[in-house]
């Protein structure tokens with residue numbers, strides 16, 4: 227869609243300058259952009275200096291065999307030492323690493339850096355006793371409990387490569403991942419708490435283990451009954467009796483730290499491989515820069531699940547490398563009441579809060595009155611990740627959670643990029659609602675057309691990364707060819723992220739969603755994100771999902787699904803007119819269906835395929851990947867299907 231449509235969409239054209247106090251004391255200032263572009267490698271070498279290296283590197287970047295990068299070549303480092311021990315050695319052992327909040331109220335734990343050091347050391351010794359050695363793969367299938375972070379750090383300490391599998395995944399998903407990585411050990415729990423009740427994990431592991439798995443290490447979290455075999459070992463029986471001492475070995479900067487599988491739309495899941503030195507450098511720098519993190523005063527909360535990359539980089543490795551005090555919450559936002567998150571912010575005095583647009587829109591739907599019951603005045607930086615944040619949701623977030631004054635960092639990145647790539651800086655950027663703005667210092671991105679030509683300001687195209695970055699994926703586990711083909715083959719020398727984007731008149735970047743989500747209506751490219759944003763900008767719409775449905779006349783026609791906001795019937799004709807007015811007549815949806823819920827994956831992404839089935843009048847396909855399968859019943863009922 228055109229510039230004209232873009233500027234129409236941006237009716238919300240206020241700019242939000244950083245609060246002067248934040249700007250004056252910011253960790254990173256405007257000067258960082260110039261410094262980094264003057265000498266990108268020197269800039270990253272300086273950031274690597276934030277960490278404690280056992281052996282310095284010989285070369286910052288080896289890019290002699292693209293797209294296979296090596297960062298900090300020859301350097302050696304232990305990630306667990308950097309995330310835990312060095313803070314204790316610096317006299318900060320009593321500092322809280324995690325305020326853990328279980329879902330059942332009153333079930334909480336406080337874990338200091340000294341506690342974490344003891345736990346990680348014991349777990350590393352336990353893994354060694356089970357025969358895990360450097361280079362082995364360990365699958366981690368856990369609820370959101372402190373032992374999950376401990377298990378990851380114990381693997382990192384030993385140089386065993388972890389593969390965390392989201393605790394909501396099915397037997398099949400877990401099994402494929404265990405098989406692909408040839409895991410030797412699975413770490414799990416009997417279960418975890420979700421929506422007010424214990425939900426089981428161990429039975430899934432029992433069905434998913436394959437030949438390579440020698441042991442299953444089980445944390446007792448809920449106390450529910452579990453089946454037991456010879457290969458099963460209780461965490462409290464093995465880990466608790468271990469020595470609290472463990473000497474960390476230094477690992478090569480390119481040693482494989484973790485594999486994390488992304489599903490994508492087709493084919494078997496891709497095992498995204500991240501390594502050691504470059505990864506930790508970039509997650510550490512970005513956590514410090516993007517959130518303006520101050521270790522002495524901030525209380526930081528990222529609401530992601532550790533099973534996603536956001537949890538790896540911004541619950542575990544980034545914050546701990548910076549000596550942060552973080553909140554971890556086990557359960558769902560509406561248990562036992564819809565104000566639970568705000569209650570947690572109030573309880574711990576959270577200052578930096580990082581969540582996803584899908585959550586923000588859910589809170590919008592639940593109403594302003596709920597957060598208004600809690601004191602959120604401690605918050606000074608708000609973050610967003612996972613999908614484009616609609617201007618409407620941005621403004622609601624700033625108004626209702628950020629007291630109308632807190633900067634919002636809309637952070638664009640991917641499992642593959644490992645760390646944040648494009649984002650405002652809270653003490654520098656004059657934020658625009660809905661824009662991810664500029665690549666961070668040290669990062670180089672562009673928007674190009676079909677021929678890999680950079681598009682001028684005011685136009686749209688494909689988002690690409692045109693220089694290697696420290697936390698980039700190194701390959702797809704066991705499949706270099708697929709790595710090259712998937713990410714580097716469309717245009718020579720460019721990493722293609724799969725996202726559409728626009729540069730506005732100031733050259734600032736707006737993400738427009740996956741390019742597969744672009745519709746072709748009467749020969750015009752229309753992004754689903756733009757139509758969704760236009761719908762959500764109407765006061766009666768809480769959330770919207772748009773798909774292109776086959777249409778005899780226009781090729782594809784726009785079908786929209788909306789969740790109403792507030793009481794009473796929604797006037798569908800008024801919504802269609804609203805979209806036409808906002809984006810132009812070409813973007814007017816053919817049909818708008820009012821539904822109570824939308825089908826989403828566990829990570830909150832809308833499953834458009836299912837909506838497309840509905841819009842095209844087909845039998846609804848596989849719904850097993852949904853976070854909540856009962857949503858389909860509710861939708862069918864609302865639409866009389």
Ligand code: WT7
Pocket residue numbers: 488534535536610611612613614615636637638639640641642662723724725737738739740829
């Ligand atoms: C895809 C990556 C990054 C961790 C969570 C998702 C979309 C992510 C934004 C944003 C617009 C975004 C992109 C990207 N995305 N953040 N701030 N604005 N789009 O990781 O599952 O690997 O998904 O999420 O489409 O390619 P992921």
